[in-house]
Amino acid sequence: MNLSDLKPPKGAKHAKKRVGRGYGSGNGVTSGRGDKGQKSRSGFKRKRGFEGGQMPLHRRLPKRGFYNPFRVEYAVVNLDTLAERFEAGAVVTPEVLCERGIVRSRRKPIKVLARGEIDRALNVKAHKFSGRAAEKIQAAGGSAEVLTRAAAEAESESTETSAVEASPEETVESAVVTDEAPAPDATAEGDQGEAGAGDDSEPPAGDA
Numbered sequence: 001m002n003l004s005d006l007k008p009p010k011g012a013k014h015a016k017k018r019v020g021r022g023y024g025s026g027n028g029v030t031s032g033r034g035d036k037g038q039k040s041r042s043g044f045k046r047k048r049g050f051e052g053g054q055m056p057l058h059r060r061l062p063k064r065g066f067y068n069p070f071r072v073e074y075a076v077v078n079l080d081t082l083a084e085r086f087e088a089g090a091v092v093t094p095e096v097l098c099e100r101g102i103v104r105s106r107r108k109p110i111k112v113l114a115r116g117e118i119d120r121a122l123n124v125k126a127h128k129f130s131g132r133a134a135e136k137i138q139a140a141g142g143s144a145e146v147l148t149r150a151a152a153e154a155e156s157e158s159t160e161t162s163a164v165e166a167s168p169e170e171t172v173e174s175a176v177v178t179d180e181a182p183a184p185d186a187t188a189e190g191d192q193g194e195a196g197a198g199d200d201s202e203p204p205a206g207d208a
Contacts, residue, residue, distance in 0.1 A: 074128060075108040079136055080116025088120035094127075094147075109149065118142075 019031035033040040049056045081102060086092055094110045097103045103110065109127035114136055121141035127149070129137075134144040 073108055074111035075103040075105065076111050076113055077102060077126070078113050078115035079118045079133055082112075082122055082124065083116065083118045083120060086120075086122055088122070090122055092122055092124045092126075094125070112137075112144070 017027065017032075018025060019027040020029070022028045030040065038044055049058055051057070075097075077097060082092060085100060085102060094103070094106060097110065098106050111128040111130070112124060112126045112133045113130050114132035118136055118140050122137065123143045123145070124137055125145045125147050127147050129144050129146065137144045
């Protein structure tokens with residue numbers, strides 16, 4: 001058998017249907033759309049779920065449950081991931097999880113679940129633990145510390161601050177400007193005093 005001998009199965013290919021080109025084809029004038037009506041117009045598109053005006057199914061069925069606008073969405077981390085990515089004695093924080101690509105965003109709080117097993121002592125700090133996950137971490141010799149959002153943000157800020165080295169500041173001596181007049185020169189005063197003492201001469205006797 002050659003590749004040229006292969007043929008598509010019967011009914012898989014259909015001849016093109018040329019419409020609107022005269023009565024002889026059987027699909028002239030109205031092109032198979034029938035006479036007047038919404039579906040005969042160009043650009044017609046039925047709205048999804050529309051049932052001709054009667055009450056649609058999605059409104060006939062009763063509501064179920066509710067949507068909580070105050071729900072908290074957690075970034076989930078499992079024990080098998082921690083055991084695979086961290087060495088014994090490591091401190092696991094939300095910042096470290098984000099840096100290593102285990103969680104994508106720091107905005108979501110972290111929740112640790114109990115999938116898998118952990119065989120090393122880890123000091124895990126997260127916003128929430130399942131009961132089984134906390135038991136497994138403590139059984140392996142580690143600790144499970146529950147963080148609050150405020151404490152986690154404060155710890156993140158302190159970590160970023162300590163990581164950045166402070167540049168040395170240049171010390172600039174500032175001169176203090178005062179409005180007091182400068183002190184008189186002692187040498188000038190001494191010269192003026194000597195000059196005054198030399199002028200104290202008695203008048204001539206003839207004038208008396």
